[in-house]
Amino acid sequence: MADRRITNRAMFWRIIRRLFGANPGRLFVMLLALGAGAAVTAALLNLQVDARRRLTTEFRAFGPNVLIIPKGSSAAGSETLPESTIHLVPVNLPNGRVTVSSTLYMVASVSVPQSGKSLPAVVAGTNPLGFVRVSVFSSSTSEANLNGPAPSMGEVCVAGARVAKQVGVEQDAELVLASGDRLESCRVALFHQTGGPEDNRIAIGLRTAQCLADLPNRISAIELIVPGTPVEIQSYIADLQRQLPDVDVRPIRQFTEGEARIYNRISGLLTATVGIVLLLTALCVMAAMTNVAMERRMDVGLMKAIGGSMRRVLRLFLAETALLGLAGGIIGGALGIFLSIGLGKAVFGVAARPRLIVYPVAVALTVVVAILSAFPLRRLASIRPASVFRGEA
């Protein structure tokens, strides 16, 4: 009995080997269809997971999305905050760092020593590196200039386009800022045009501004760039407000709400597209495979003629397609993951991190599709071997 089983098993695998070896063209075609499906499945699943995370990073192109201001004031007006508040802001989030920049606003008289022109303008004192970072998205010309000497506190300032135009100052010229009887001077390192209120402001180092305003260690507002999905940002704001009850933490609604809307749209679109592509690809591969499987009636007829029961015949074919699915899935899935790394790099400039969970899922899906596609062979159960051989059916 045991002997028979061993012989049976040996025979089973021999037939399987033969099935593979008999028609290399057909084998190649089936592997191609299955592999293509597996590759696309793996690539899209990987990209889908990665793209949603990456999108939230992209949204930071809009700049600050959360504002911390003194309690009770409508905006960054006359009231100020202690500078130490900035250290209470948690910056390390699971999906990236929060960028923090604090600012002190004041009105000062701005004059150019050469021309003697003078006018009142808003002066924004920011942490020196902070204002450079904020101005990166401002204009194309400023980006080139950023590679120049690193600005040091107090010495350089960034002039908004409209201030510069009205006061008639040129690059590298000196500006004198006066508030009450306090004076500070700075060199204009670069201009920027943002279309926002920054155009009407002069940005200088925070220390210089504090000296000028005679408000040591005080700031008017803290701007945060918080990464994450809209929901995560909401909960971050709520947590921060609880942590800092003495200040007002408010989302910059224009961006938080717009982002939420757009994020939902894009991620919905991506999910829907990927879902449809995967479903149709699976069906398409299945149709192609079934087509090939249906050609096997001769084989089925022969096996039945020499005494194979339908169950055993079917088991043979299922084993064959499952093996094919496994091979196609393993090759295609690996290809797809490499593909998605390349695609991620092309779209977001950063290679998509391969998710290992995607690989077994893609392989399993391919095997399932392969097995399902062999099922129509069951219809062959009713075949009478003789009619197959006579070429009737």
Place this chain on the structure above:
Amino acid sequence: MFLRIVADSFGRRPRHKLLTGAALGLGMGVATAALSVSLDVGDRLAKEFRSLGANLIVTPQADSLPLEIGGVDYRPVNAGAYLPEADLPKLKTIFWHNNIVAFAPVLEVRAEALPFTREDGEREPGTWIADVPLIGTWAYHAVPLPDGGEFQTGIAKTNPWWQINGRWFSDDAKECVVGTAFARKNHIKIGDSISLAAGDVTKIPSPLKVTAVLSSGGPEDESIVVPISRAQSLAGKPGQYRKLYVSALTKPEDAFAKRDPKTFTPKEYDTWFCTPYISSIAFQIQQELPGTDVRVIRRVAEGEGAILTRVRMLLWLVTGAALLAAALAVGASSAASVIERRTEIGLMKALGAGSGTVGFLLAAEQLLLAFVGGGAGYALGILLARLVGEKVFGVAPEPSLIVFFVIIALAAGVTILGSAFPLRRASRYEPAPILRGE
């Protein structure tokens, strides 16, 4: 005879052909759906991005520098320049007028407010509140167009993140909307009335009815929003405004758009002018409204551009992957259908058909299948794209004829390519061994 053989091939093995056709149709369905969505998504997303509000700001060229901190302007009342409201319909006459989604003029003024508290159904004046920021603007305003017709626009469209609890005022009624912080501080509710005055008050002006409470998360929460005509009369500047927000649909800026328009050759200039880049729209507005400074709100425009480019690219890649998978699966399917027909090919050759005739016959059969399958796939794909479009954007993408031709061409190309390889091998078959079953 040729047609008979083809017809016979379909009739004799209907299930087989059906499966090949199904594979083709499904594959092309994927391709169609992905293509339609990708083609459509740029415009749809650009519209979505308008929920970020205006991307252009127009100010008078001769204006003095605003001393604005946190949205509050500390300039003296009469400093600065103004622009005429009557010029605004011209905005809809620029080359890209269809891309201008909304615009709203703004005139800010400071005034004194006298709320009437309403208790026991009786109106009783409270005390004057000094120095209240007023924002005069259009809520929903019908702008008459030069070619007849009207254009509905206003602050509700340029600043869509402003949340209104109630309804916007009508532009000609004695109504206003109060900011939520101001309302809370002065205990004002919807239905109350407020009198507004500037300068010396000799008699209490007729009050405005509060129709809504505004929550914007910004400095507007502290102010009162009134129809622009009301702000104009308080400021003594009838028919004038100071800031204009414009929300326009644009094409993300590429390297070309970032160049200085002055360095363009005439041909490049035409290309630039006829592309809805934000810079060319700004230029056209400036031409139409003399004496203005049109600035791009970089924060909105560049963030939008960056994300739009990324998403579009992402979807094109998904489409590319879908096309590839569909092509491979369909190609495999048609290759299989040729491989399995060795006996038939052998028979035909034994009966005297040349390799060319056999190849032609099989190719014709495959092409016929490709057209039918491709057509069905197109219909299926359009249906799915419609589903996605409606689900995600609430609007179905327009079926495009280009996509149809692309899909049919793709289907034909893929099937021919898929069958070409086995067909070439088939042409080398010796009929005798095949017929003998070897």
